[in-house]
Each structure stands twice: as structure tokens, then as C-alpha cells.
Amino acid sequence: MTATPAGFDALVALTTGDEDLQRWLHDYQLDAKRWRDAAMAELGAPEAWRDAVAAVRRHTVAHLDEYLVQFVDKVQEAGGEVFLAATATEAREHIAAIVRARGARRVVKAKSMVTAEIGLNPALEEMGVEVVETDLGEYIVQLSGEPPYHITGPALHKRLPEIRALFSEVAGEELPDDVEALAAFARRVLRDRFLTADVGISGVNLGVAATGTVVLVTNEGNGRMSTTLPRTHIAVMGIERLVPDWPSLAPVLTMLTRAGTGERATTYVSAITGPRRASDVDGPDELHVVIVDNGRSALLGTKYQNALTCIRCGCCADTCPVYRTIGGHAYQSVYSGPIGAVITPLLDGLDGHAHLPFASTLCGACDAACPARVPLTELLLELRSDVAARESAASSWGLGFRGFAALSERPRLWGGALAAAGAAWPAVARLPLQWLRLLAPWTGSRELPAVAPRSFRRIWAGGRGGRRGRGC
Amino acid sequence: MEREAFVRRISARLGDAASRGPALEPPVLPPTVGEDEGLIPLFTRRAAEAGVAVDRVETRADALEAVAGLLAGRGEAATLACPEDLRRPGLGGRWASDPRMATVGLSEADWGIAVTGGVVFRHEGSRGRSCSLLPATVAILLPVSRLRLDLAAVLREVAGLPAPACITFMTGVSHSADIASVTCRGVHGPGEVVLWLIDGE
Numbered sequence: 001m002t003a004t005p006a007g008f009d010a011l012v013a014l015t016t017g018d019e020d021l022q023r024w025l026h027d028y029q030l031d032a033k034r035w036r037d038a039a040m041a042e043l044g045a046p047e048a049w050r051d052a053v054a055a056v057r058r059h060t061v062a063h064l065d066e067y068l069v070q071f072v073d074k075v076q077e078a079g080g081e082v083f084l085a086a087t088a089t090e091a092r093e094h095i096a097a098i099v100r101a102r103g104a105r106r107v108v109k110a111k112s113m114v115t116a117e118i119g120l121n122p123a124l125e126e127m128g129v130e131v132v133e134t135d136l137g138e139y140i141v142q143l144s145g146e147p148p149y150h151i152t153g154p155a156l157h158k159r160l161p162e163i164r165a166l167f168s169e170v171a172g173e174e175l176p177d178d179v180e181a182l183a184a185f186a187r188r189v190l191r192d193r194f195l196t197a198d199v200g201i202s203g204v205n206l207g208v209a210a211t212g213t214v215v216l217v218t219n220e221g222n223g224r225m226s227t228t229l230p231r232t233h234i235a236v237m238g239i240e241r242l243v244p245d246w247p248s249l250a251p252v253l254t255m256l257t258r259a260g261t262g263e264r265a266t267t268y269v270s271a272i273t274g275p276r277r278a279s280d281v282d283g284p285d286e287l288h289v290v291i292v293d294n295g296r297s298a299l300l301g302t303k304y305q306n307a308l309t310c311i312r313c314g315c316c317a318d319t320c321p322v323y324r325t326i327g328g329h330a331y332q333s334v335y336s337g338p339i340g341a342v343i344t345p346l347l348d349g350l351d352g353h354a355h356l357p358f359a360s361t362l363c364g365a366c367d368a369a370c371p372a373r374v375p376l377t378e379l380l381l382e383l384r385s386d387v388a389a390r391e392s393a394a395s396s397w398g399l400g401f402r403g404f405a406a407l408s409e410r411p412r413l414w415g416g417a418l419a420a421a422g423a424a425w426p427a428v429a430r431l432p433l434q435w436l437r438l439l440a441p442w443t444g445s446r447e448l449p450a451v452a453p454r455s456f457r458r459i460w461a462g463g464r465g466g467r468r469g470r471g472c
Numbered sequence: 473m474e475r476e477a478f479v480r481r482i483s484a485r486l487g488d489a490a491s492r493g494p495a496l497e498p499p500v501l502p503p504t505v506g507e508d509e510g511l512i513p514l515f516t517r518r519a520a521e522a523g524v525a526v527d528r529v530e531t532r533a534d535a536l537e538a539v540a541g542l543l544a545g546r547g548e549a550a551t552l553a554c555p556e557d558l559r560r561p562g563l564g565g566r567w568a569s570d571p572r573m574a575t576v577g578l579s580e581a582d583w584g585i586a587v588t589g590g591v592v593f594r595h596e597g598s599r600g601r602s603c604s605l606l607p608a609t610v611a612i613l614l615p616v617s618r619l620r621l622d623l624a625a626v627l628r629e630v631a632g633l634p635a636p637a638c639i640t641f642m643t644g645v646s647h648s649a650d651i652a653s654v655t656c657r658g659v660h661g662p663g664e665v666v667l668w669l670i671d672g673e
Contacts, residue, residue, distance in 0.1 A: 028653060045502035052499040062492040065483040072475065078635070084478040136659055137650035153650065160652040183648065183656040190660065195572065211635045221605060221646040221661025227638075228601045239482070244496055246631035250624035251499050264518065265588040265623070268661065269641035271630075276637050281555075281600035282571075283637050293478070300485035 004355040008330055015327035021157060025324045028156060032318040035262025036369070043258060052251035054373035057309035060209075060242050064300065067209040067242045068291070074212025078274025080287040088118035091292045095201070095234055096123055098288055102232055104129060104198035108190075110216065110226040111135035112203025113151065113312065114292055115236050116334040117347070120201070132193045134222035136186055140166060149328035150336060151314030152260050157327060190222070200226035200284065204237035205312070206252060207289075210245040213273045214289060217256060217266045224268055233284040235272070239296050240308040252311060255371035260313035295347040303382050304346055309372050310339050316366035316376060322359050331356065338366040338376045345383055350390065357383035418455040425451040504587055504622045511586045511619045512669065518589030522644025523657065524665045532613070535668040536560050539578055539611050542666060546575060546609075553607060554578035555598040571602035577662070579604040580613040583629070584669075587622040590643030591667070596636035604642060609664040615673030 015021055040046040060067055072082045085091035099107060107129055109115065121131045133142040137154035141147065143166040148154035155163070160177060167182050168175045175185055202223055206215040214235045216223040227233045243249050257266045276283030299305055317323045317337025328336040333344040333353070341360055345353040357380045366376045391398055407414045429450060454462075486492060506514050516526045529535045540563050543550050551566050553574035559567070568574035579599070581591035591612055595601045604610050620626050623641075630639065646661030657663040 031653070042505060043502075044505040048500075048502045052501055056496065056499060059493065059496040062486065063489070065479050065486060066489070068482065069479055078637075084473050084475055086473040086478065086481075090473060134660070135650070136648045140650065155650050156653075158652070160654075163651050179651045179654040180656050182651055183659050187659055194660075210631070213635060219646070220648045220659040222659075224601065224605050224640065225660055228605060246627040247498050247624065248496065250622075250627050251501060254623060263643075264522075265585075265590050265641065265643040267522075267642065267644050267646055271635075271639040271641070272637065273635040273639075274637055277596065279597045280595070280637055281598055282602045283595070283600070293481075297482045297485055300482060301487055302485075 005332075005352060007332060008355060011330040011332070012326045015330065016325060020159075021327065022325070024157070024159070025327065028153075029318055029324050032262065032315070036259060036315060036318070039258040039262045039264065042264075043254070049251055049255055050371055050373055053255045053311070053371050054309065056243055056248045056252055057311065057372050058306065060244060060248075061240055061300070061305060061308045064239065064242070067244060068239060071207050071209040071212055071242055072291070074210065075214075075274070075287075075289050076212070078212050078287075079277075080212065080274045080289055083288065083290045085118075085290055085292045085294070088292070088294045091118045091236065091290055091294070092120055092123045095120060095236070095288075095290060096127060098232065098234060099124060099129055099199055100127060102198055104232075106130045106132065106193065106197045107199045107201055108132050108134050108193055108197040108222075108226045108230065109138070110200070110202040110218065110223040111138050111154070112201065112236055113148075113334050114203055114238050115201060116148065118236075118292060118294065120236075132190070132197070134190050134193065134226060135218070136183070136220055136222075139186060139190065143167075143170065147329065148334065148336075150317055151312055151339070153314070157329075194222075194225040194229050197226075197230045199232045199234060200228075200230035201234045201236065202226050204235050204241055204289075205256065206249060207237055207242045208244075208246060208249060208271070209242050211273055213271050215249065215253075216270045216272070217253070217268070218270075219261070219263075219267045221268055224270055227270060227272060228283060231284055232286045232288070233272070233275070234288045234290060236290045236292060239291055239293050252372075256311050256313050259315040259369065259371040299346055304342075304379060306375055307339075307342050307346055307379055310343070310370075310374050311372050312339075313371060315369045315371065316374075319365040319369045321361055321363065321365070326359065331359070338380070339374070342376060342379045342383065350383075350387060354387045354391070357381075357387060415455070415457060418451070419458070421451045422453045422455060425453070499624075501624055506587055507621060511621060512616060515584050515586040515589055515619055516669070518587065519584075519644070519667060520589070522589045523647070524589065524644055524667050526667045526669060528669045528671055530670075531672045532670055533562075535613050535670050536562055538668055539563060539576075542609075542611060543576055550575045552576050552578060553603050555580075555600065555603065557598060558613070571600075571606045574603075574607045576609045576611060577603035577605070577607035578611045578613070581667075582618060583626045584614045584619045585621075585623055585626055585641075585643075586619055588643050590641055592626055592630075593640045593642065594633075594636050595638040595640065601638055601640065604640065605661055608658060608662055609666065610662040612665065612667040613670060614667060615670045617673055619669075 083094045140155035150156040204214045205217045275287040323337045331340045341356040551568035553568045553571035582594045583592040648659040649655045
């Protein structure tokens with residue numbers, strides 16, 4: 001059996017033991033489903049839209065080398081700088097060098113998963129730079145010192161009193177228990193940070209290869225602020241986040257917002273092509289695009305290639321019964337939910353993450369919802385297969401299955417084993433269960449079923465009840 | 473990492489280009505629902521649903537007069553930021569020297585998208601990003617002739633023009649539900665958006 005790390009078990013217990021949070025997550029998923037279903041129904045023919053998104057994304061990933069070259073050339077033509085980072089370390093060091101060279105003391109960040117993936121904030125903070133997350137949800141979890149809980153809702157788990165307490169601490173006074181007032185407070189604090197930041201760092205939802213354009217999707221306006229006010233803009237993107245051209249952006253953007261938030265469009269989509277031109281009245285003087293591989297290219301040409309077609313809408317988590325039960329932090333990754341269970345072991349390796357592909361019921365709800373048709377359950381099964389192959393040689397899990405296989409292939413042996421187990425069970429059941437410690441991960445939350453004194457096969461063969469035929 | 477090595481690694485993984493499937497055809501999208509309603513009613517309804525106050529006027533002069541009226545209704549302290557080419561004496565002369573100080577920002581949209589009720593700004597020259605971003609209230613002019621049915625239609629036109637440093641697609645008001653899943657307006661961006669559709673243009 002694949003062992004779960006102690007941290008995973010503890011984080012799951014935290015969520016499953018919190019009835020209020022369980023209700024909260026349950027209600028959130030119901031709301032999210034209602035919004036998404038309504039948005040898809042209004043769009044009409046959602047399956048055809050999903051086909052269009054999948055076609056664009058799969059084609060782009062299959063031709064990623066060509067589109068990357070085109071994208072890089074076009075960013076440079078537009079006056080931007082490009083850095084290709086093979087690893088998280090290379091990306092961090094390059095961004096840190098840009099920040100250092102500008103003598104920056106304060107950085108504002110628009111929501112970016114890839115910067116969390118490469119561990120950018122701690123690296124900049126070690127340099128003495130103040131890093132301010134400006135997406136309201138990211139700001140909340142930055143204040144609480146927690147990782148994001150959800151791909152699109154980083155503070156999804158935070159209830160009003162907790163947020164009020166966090167903001168009151170920043171304010172130095174008790175703030176009211178009122179959402180509008182708390183949002184207004186955050187606006188005031190963060191507006192000052194935008195106006196005084198030296199560097200703005202953003203993620204990239206999509207890149208348009210034909211023009212070297214980086215596209216950012218936000219509802220609050222923090223993406224626009226971070227890419228308009230500071231003199232230097234650094235955009236950080238995974239290698240796979242491209243689309244070929246503007247027309248192919250249409251289905252992807254349309255479905256990204258409808259699947260992610262149930263909206264027709266997010267309030268802001270910024271399409272940035274290079275730094276400000278000489279005649280422009282505003283915008284940053286410099287644009288740096290940092291393109292991060294960090295394990296992604298290793299998936300190309302493998303059975304996992306389609307994992308790279310994800311558009312990070314987060315709707316797989318919104319449909320997942322396991323996410324609803326264990327919560328976002330249990331994944332111990334920037335990426336939570338079904339896509340997190342797939343992408344985290346693929347990018348970071350199975351060590352420490354081998355349990356994640358098993359954090360799924362394989363019910364297929366994520367497959368049915370995914371706007372890009374990422375075959376999530378298929379990918380989870382492939383990962384389980386890899387985990388099993390890796391562990392079967394030595395583990396009790398593998399040993400158990402090999403024993404089961406040996407017995408089940410030999411009917412006489414199987415019958416004998418069952419008879420022996422049935423005869424021995426009354427005595428075994430009286431033993432203290434400590435001897436079952438080997439099975440503790442399984443029996444800890446389940447009852448071990450008793451072995452029947454007579455097996456079904458024996459009853460059947462013995463003619464008890466007597467009849468054979470239909471209905472048996 | 474050096475560019476050629478970076479790309480070569482990806483190419484090696486992907487294998488022979490010929491085996492990777494055909495070139496991408498332009499996406500075939502289903503017909504947009506709502507087309508029968510007509511562009512103006514559809515845009516007006518959807519923009520209102522996104523939190524935008526929409527009004528129709530005959531001419532640009534009427535629109536600017538309405539902006540002046542909006543400004544006057546906000547009291548003595550109200551100031552306006554707008555691109556040079558939209559400045560008119562009739563706007564009242566209460567200009568903010570910097571969009572950061574303005575209470576109202578005025579911008580003209582390059583397109584409207586009927587299906588979403590959103591607008592699109594190509595930011596270049598004096599038509600900067602700040603006027604539609606920093607003030608708490610944003611006023612938008614949109615000639616009716618610039619209305620398009622959906623995002624795909626606008627993107628086809630975008631593709632045919634040189635890309636400016638920034639294009640903003642803006643739909644409704646700044647909002648967030650990050651505090652306890654309750655939606656609130658005006659987080660970072662403008663919480664009030666007023667739009668005049670100009671019939672005569």
C-alpha cells in the first residue's frame with residue numbers, strides 16, 4: 001500500500017475534523033457547479049467549445065518547439081527581454097538578478113502559480129525585498145502564512161472572522177465584520193503598494209505566439225495595476241502556456257472564464273506586447289518574460305503529454321469529492337485538486353508525492369467538467385500504475401498483491417487458504433489487533449471484515465439452498 | 473539556458489514534426505447564442521448584468537455633455553482624467569494632472585462585445601491604461617459602429633492590426649469574492665463604470 005506522508009494525514013484530519021469547513025466546501029462546490037452549468041448552458045453547445053479548446057491546446061503542445069521559437073522572437077521584436085529557464089533555480093536566480101539590478105525594495109505581484117512553484121517569494125525576501133501579493137485571496141493567505149488553497153480561490157477556506165482578524169492586525173485596530181469595509185481597507189493598503197513598487201511580477205495565463213503577447217486574466221484589476229504602474233514588469237510563464245494566434249485565443253479565453261468562475265468574461269484581460277512604446281503615456285519601461293520548463297518538457301512525447309494542455313481554470317477541484325473532503329492544503333502543492341494530483345508528481349517526482357494519484361475516487365467528475373478535455377482519470381491511473389511498478393518489488397503492498405495473484409491463479413490453493421482462514425478466524429479475532437499494525441493505514445479507518453466460516457464456493461458446491469440457475 | 477539547447481531538448485522529446493498531426497485549422501466555434509436579439513439590445517443587457525450603467529446618445533457631443541453632467545453631480549472635488557484627444561472645454565475644466573489623482577476617468581473603447589457586455593481598449597499614444605484603471609469611476613464612450621457580436625469577431629480584427637503595447641478587454645466592474653465568498657465591487661480597479669453608446673458613429 002502506498003504510504004501517505006504524515007503531513008498529508010494530519011492535513012486531511014484537520015479538514016475532515018472541521019465540520020464547519022466541510023459544510024463550507026460542500027456549499028462552495030454546489031454554488032460553483034450552479035454558476036458553471038448556467039454559464040455553459042448560456043453559451044450553447046458546450047461540448048463543441050470543449051472540442052475547440054482541446055484541439056487548440058493539444059496542437060500547441062504537440063508543436064511546442066515551433067511556437068516557443070516564434071513567441072520568443074516576437075517578444076524580442078516588440079522590445080521585451082526573454083529568459084529561458086530550464087529549472088526553478090535558474091528562473092529564481094534570473095528574476096532575483098533583475099530585481100537586484102534595479103535596486104528594487106518593493107515588488108508587487110499579481111496572482112501567479114508558477115512563481116509559487118519556483119519558490120520566488122522567499123528568494124526575493126531573503127534579499128531584503130518586500131514582496132506584496134496583490135490578488136485579494138493571495139494577500140489573505142500571505143498574511144496568514146499559508147499556501148493557496150485553490151487554483152483560483154487561494155483563500156477559499158478562510159471565513160470572515162479570520163480575515164477580519166488578519167486585516168485588523170495590519171490596520172492596528174479592530175476592523176468591522178463587514179466584507180465591503182474589509183475590501184476597501186485592502187484596496188487602500190494595496191493601492192499604496194502599487195504606486196510605490198519598483199517591479200511588478202505577474203504570471204501568464206496564455207501567450208500568443210504570433211505576436212509575442214502575454215495575456216493575463218483577473219477580476220480585481222491587480223493584474224493591470226502590477227503591469228502598468230511599476231517601471232519594470234516581469235512576466236513568468238510555464239513553457240506550455242501558449243496558443244498559436246489571436247483566433248485560437250477565443251475558445252480558450254471563453255472557456256477559461258466560464259469554467260473557472262462561471263462568468264461570461266473576467267473583468268479584465270490584459271494582452272501585453274512588449275514594454276511601453278516611446279509615444280505611450282503609461283506602462284512599464286521594461287518587459288521581461290521568463291519562460292520556465294522545470295520538468296515540463298520531460299512529459300512531452302510521453303503518455304503524460306496531455307497533462308500540459310491544462311488551462312488552470314480550477315474547475316476540476318470544484319467538482320472533486322476528494323478535494324471537497326480533504327481540502328486544498330492536503331495536496332501540499334501549489335496545484336491542488338485532480339490536476340494537482342497529476343501535475344505535482346509529474347513535475348516534482350514521485351518521491352513524497354506517490355500518494356497523490358490515489359487521492360481520487362476516479363469518479364470522472366473532473367473529466368466531465370474539464371474545458372480542455374484533459375484526461376485526468378486516465379492520467380491518474382497511469383501514475384498509479386507507475387507507483388505500483390516502482391513499489392511492487394519491495395513493499396508489503398506489492399508482496400500482498402503477488403501473494404493474492406499466486407493464490408487466485410490456483411483454485412485448489414485458493415479454496416484451501418479460504419478454509420484455513422475461516423477455521424482460524426474465531427481465534428484470530430480474539431487477539432489484540434496490534435499484530436495488524438502492518439495493515440494500520442487501511443484498518444485505521446475501516447473494520448476488517450470477518451472471514452466466513454464456510455466460503456461461498458463451499459456452500460455452493462455443497463448444494464446448500466440447492467438450486468442452480470437464473471437469479472443466482 | 474541557451475535558446476538552441478532549450479528548444480532542441482523539446483524538439484527531441486516531441487519527435488519528428490511530420491508525425492505530430494496536421495496544422496491547426498482556425499477553431500470552429502458553435503454559433504453564438506443571442507445573435508437574434510440584435511447587437512445593441514444584447515450588449516446593453518449584458519453590460520448592465522456585469523454592473524455597467526449604459527445610456528444611448530445621438531452624438532459624441534451629447535456623450536461629452538453627459539460626462540460633464542456626471543462630473544458636476546459629483547461635487548466640487550470631482551476631477552477628470554482623460555486622453556488628450558477627448559478633452560473638450562465643455563467637460564468643465566476640472567482636469568486631474570495625473571490619473572492617480574482623478575475621481576473619474578474617461579476613455580473611448582475601440583470595440584464592444586455584445587455577448588459579454590464588455591469593451592476593448594487598444595492602449596497607444598495618449599490613450600493610456602491608467603484612465604480606465606485608477607479612478608474609482610470610469611466613463612466610457614463607445615460608437616455603435618464598433619459593436620461586435622463576440623470575442624472571436626474582435627480577435628479576428630485584432631489579428632489584422634499591429635499589436636500595441638497593451639490591449640485591455642474590460643467587462644463590468646472590478647470585483648472579488650475572495651472574502652468569505654461574498655462578491656464586493658471596486659477591488660483595485662473601478663467599482664463604477666458608466667458607458668455611453670453613441671448612435672451617430
